[in-house]
Structures are given as structure tokens and as C-alpha cells.
Amino acid sequence: MEMLGKAASDAGLLVIGTDSALDFNQRPTTRFRLGLPDDSQRELLLELSESFDFDKPDLLPAITTHLRESAKRLRNPRPDAYVTVAGLPISFGQFGWPFHRSTSGADTYIVHGLVKLETGKNSPLHAKVSASMTVTFAEIVPAAEQPYAETFIYNAIRRTLDYGQLEMLKSGNRQPVPVTTRFYSRWQKKFMFLDSDDAARLDFLAIKAYWLSGVLGNSAPVWIADPRDAQYLNTTPEELLRAATELQKQGMVQLHDDYASATPALLKRGVEFEAQLMKALDFTKPSFNPEMRGGHTNM
Secondary structure, three states, X not given: OHHHHHXXXXXXXXXXXXXXXXXXXXXXXXXEEEEEOOEEEEEEEEEEEOOOOOOOOOOHHHHHHHHHHHHHHOOOOOOOEEEOOOOOEEEEEOOOOOOEEOOOOOOEEEEEEEEEEOOOOOOOOEEEEEEEEEHHHHOOOOOOOHHHHHHHHHHHHHHHHHOOOOOOEOOOOOEEEEEOHHHEEOOOXXXXXXXXXXXXXXXXXXXXXXXXXXXOOOXXXXXXXXXXXXXXXXOOHHHHHHHHHHHHHOOOEEEEOOEEEEOXXXXXXXXXXXXXXXXXXXXXXXXOOHHHHOOXXXX
């Protein structure tokens, strides 16, 4: 607790309180409620196994980095909200950290969570997800805990949505999100989800500013140089900020250091972004062979 408190303080956060909980296997965990010193309305949850060892020298720096980035993200209008390259505004929640071993006999580690569509209209569409990583892949991760896995799990889910392999539903069972070595370069020692060029980064940041600042945030600034987005796009926070500067020249955003707010000019493109969203949603829906549905093919 003392070490986490110091790491939180170094990141500009306060430990507001703690709650005892149980993980999937009924083992004790601690949920730390963290907040900003100047904003008591927003909280960040960090769940760690009670057996987590802060004394391991290779584990604490990553937690400090995680908390420092979370403190920046906590200033977003919706800190839990993200966008996909395909054009979907989504939120992540109800993740049951840490990973647990699969109960089906598979040689994998699992974490469950919820992805919701966030259009500002209380959409009922969501996807219950079961993200899994193999034992081999788990060797890459310093610990199967939230601070070491949250970023690449969220990005794997975003990329799976981009592939049309997760469907947003009003109700339904958990859908698998395999996190495999296809998302990791052993040669470069980093996670890789997609490649992006200048045009793709401009499009992504326009989508992000429209939905997260304009629609969900009443044009309040959002963190535009988020390393989590940089990992997703296989770029750097500096490149994202450079792209945002170009968007500002186009009159689409207003920069506030490394945050950006949507402008009226960007909001006027709402029909375009809504159409992109509907196309992305349609892509996630499974398609069927009409001949097969009509019973005209051999099974």
C-alpha cells in the first residue's frame, strides 16, 4: 500500500480508498480507488492480487508509468472511452483482473470484460469479451495483472473490432478475443496491431476528437498524445501530436498542450462520422449465404 501510494503520488494521483474483492478463482484482490487532487468526481480503479509483490524491481516502474498515463487520461471527459480506426466510439469496463487460467482445459490465461458502444444516446449495443493469451504469450508479460496488460488487451479488442470479429449486440454470450504473438514483434520487442501513415493518423484523431471531445465531452479537451493510441497505431505520441497540429491548421481541433478539443467545423462533419460508424457496425455483423439460408445447398 505504501509503495503504491508513492507511485500514485509520483504520477499526480491520490489513493482515495481501497476495497477488498475476489478474482475469478475466488482469490483475494484489492481494488484501489485513485483520483486527481483537483477533481474528486472522477476515479480510476486499479485491481491487484493481494499476492502481488511490489518489491520486485522490474515491476514497480511499469506501474508508475501506467499510473502516470492514467492520470493524463483521467482528465478526458470520458476516461473510459476510446475510438477504433473503423470509426466506433466505445468504452471499456467491468474487467475482472488479474488473468485467470482457463477453466475449459485450454492452455490459456483469460480476462473478462465489457465493451459498450458510446454514441451519447445510451446505445444498448455492447460486447461481452473473453480475452485470452497463451502461456507462451504470457511469458512476454511481466505480470498477469492490470497495469501490465490493460493497454495491449484494450488494443487487441479494438483491432478485433476492426477485423469485424466482434459483434455489438443488445444481449449475448461472451465473445473470444485471442491475444496471440501475431500482436507482438519479438524482433522489435513491442506490440504491433496495425500500421498507420500520416493520413490514417489524421483520420483517427478526427474520429477521436469528434466522438470523445465533441459528442461525449461537449467539446472539452481529450488527451491527443495517448501512448495507448500510439501503440494501437504503431506510432509514437510525438507523431500523434504532430498530426493533431495538422488538424488544428485545418480548423478541425483546438490544441491545449497535448490535449485537443473539437471545433464547430469538426462537429459539422457529424453525418460523415455517423455513416462511418454505421458501416463499422454493419461490418461486425455475421453474414450468411442466402442460398444456404434458403435450404438450397448441400450440408
